[in-house]
Amino acid sequence: MDFGIGEECGVFGVYAPGQDTARLTYYGLYALQHRGQESAGIAVSDGKELTVVKDMGLVPQVFDERTLAALDGHLSIGHVRYSTTGSSEWFNAQPAFRSGGDTGFAFAHNGNLTNTADLAAGLGMLPGIEAECSSDSDIVAEMLLRQFPSTARGDGRDLERALLNVLPELRGAFSLTVMDDAHLYGVRDRNGFRPLVLGRLEGGGWVLASETAALDIVGAHHVEDVAPGTMICIDATGVRRIRWADADPKLCIFEYVYFARPDSELYGQNVHAARQRMGEELARQAPVEADMVMPVPESGVPAAQGFAKESDIPYGDGLVKNRYVGRTFIQPTQQLRGMGVRLKLNPLSENVRGKRVVVVDDSIVRGTTTRQLVAMLRAAGALEVHLRISSPPYRWPCFYGMDTGRKGELVAADLTVSEIGKFVGADSIAYLDLDRLIRATGAPDAGFCTACLSGEYPVPIDPADFPTPVEKRGVTALSLGV
Numbered sequence: 001m002d003f004g005i006g007e008e009c010g011v012f013g014v015y016a017p018g019q020d021t022a023r024l025t026y027y028g029l030y031a032l033q034h035r036g037q038e039s040a041g042i043a044v045s046d047g048k049e050l051t052v053v054k055d056m057g058l059v060p061q062v063f064d065e066r067t068l069a070a071l072d073g074h075l076s077i078g079h080v081r082y083s084t085t086g087s088s089e090w091f092n093a094q095p096a097f098r099s100g101g102d103t104g105f106a107f108a109h110n111g112n113l114t115n116t117a118d119l120a121a122g123l124g125m126l127p128g129i130e131a132e133c134s135s136d137s138d139i140v141a142e143m144l145l146r147q148f149p150s151t152a153r154g155d156g157r158d159l160e161r162a163l164l165n166v167l168p169e170l171r172g173a174f175s176l177t178v179m180d181d182a183h184l185y186g187v188r189d190r191n192g193f194r195p196l197v198l199g200r201l202e203g204g205g206w207v208l209a210s211e212t213a214a215l216d217i218v219g220a221h222h223v224e225d226v227a228p229g230t231m232i233c234i235d236a237t238g239v240r241r242i243r244w245a246d247a248d249p250k251l252c253i254f255e256y257v258y259f260a261r262p263d264s265e266l267y268g269q270n271v272h273a274a275r276q277r278m279g280e281e282l283a284r285q286a287p288v289e290a291d292m293v294m295p296v297p298e299s300g301v302p303a304a305q306g307f308a309k310e311s312d313i314p315y316g317d318g319l320v321k322n323r324y325v326g327r328t329f330i331q332p333t334q335q336l337r338g339m340g341v342r343l344k345l346n347p348l349s350e351n352v353r354g355k356r357v358v359v360v361d362d363s364i365v366r367g368t369t370t371r372q373l374v375a376m377l378r379a380a381g382a383l384e385v386h387l388r389i390s391s392p393p394y395r396w397p398c399f400y401g402m403d404t405g406r407k408g409e410l411v412a413a414d415l416t417v418s419e420i421g422k423f424v425g426a427d428s429i430a431y432l433d434l435d436r437l438i439r440a441t442g443a444p445d446a447g448f449c450t451a452c453l454s455g456e457y458p459v460p461i462d463p464a465d466f467p468t469p470v471e472k473r474g475v476t477a478l479s480l481g482v
């Protein structure tokens, strides 16, 4: 079944002497669970020893009271993972750990590097073949490790120097939290594809997190977005900022459309409000006469609210979602295949019968789910089904940390919008224009990556690094704009 786009990863870090940092990280990861459900991990240091616990599964499956009680220290990082590179196996769970330097270091990564093959070759490794080196994150951990002992000065800043040597070698998307026994680092690539924020704990101490919602949940206030091309260094002396590359901000536009929690802020704008504005823009761009505006729950809710408000058409629920159908869901057997999407979304016949409905969703990836939804709504008695999508057609694969290219066909890569409308069986269909989407973010001049919508890739792609999606899509290096 096609339930849309795969999330990427979430990272967290806390430096707070006197506080239970492992528990704070646990709550931070809970808040970031939507960014990755395959594995979870926490690294903690008490200044003498660095301990890492990680496993496959959701945060509450990996950690319980006993595990957390054993993780003692003033400094911690955490990670939730969705595998965009590397297999979904234990050794790829993060934080990655290496025993270089005094007590070793731990490393957590959100994003995708675009020069993995070159980096692996530089290390004399073959990514995906060596068990300890199947993900881009592990390659970076290995690069850092090999900086020791040449960076050793005995001043406690070995890891900082190693990072500053390695970061300029990396291409693509990376928001990192990194730690040794006494220091916490937060790093963002020069484009800032993935968010990373710095917060201050009320009781003292500092927090790094993928999203501001995770700061709220641990009782920290948002101090600043980590600037693209910047490394934040936190230790007993306080906070320092090191600009390691010139910034060229290109925050992933899909963080606004889909990935980020609605209660997070991006570029200072609340995500829920931005999604409502996308719905308002969509209603102005592609109005339709109808009796009810309904979302595809839950991702389509704010845009549907905005569409209803702007178009003055009543808002209603037409689909009920089973929230417990996740990635571990056992797919129906061939005989039960007809149950299809209904296992996750079931129509509210009472609400849709005899009505012309506008169905609002944030994106269509493969189109198969949408097709089944339209058929189900008609079977439930809807007179007309009009589709309104709060982002432009998703036509090009993402190489910066979002999963679609490997796992399915992008319906908009080969079909025009009206052909998609026919394919899914809608009475009408419209996608939000890119300029309207950017306006709806509330920060139109801040800088965005729109590559999957526009084909303009901010960081050139080497097809050798991504043989599957590039070949599968028949996309050449030339048409990727490299």
Ligand code: SF4
Pocket: 193, 252, 253, 254, 255, 397, 398, 399, 400, 401, 402, 449, 450, 451, 452, 453
């Ligand atoms: S290609 Fe699309 S999903 Fe990937 S970073 Fe750019 S905007 Fe985001």
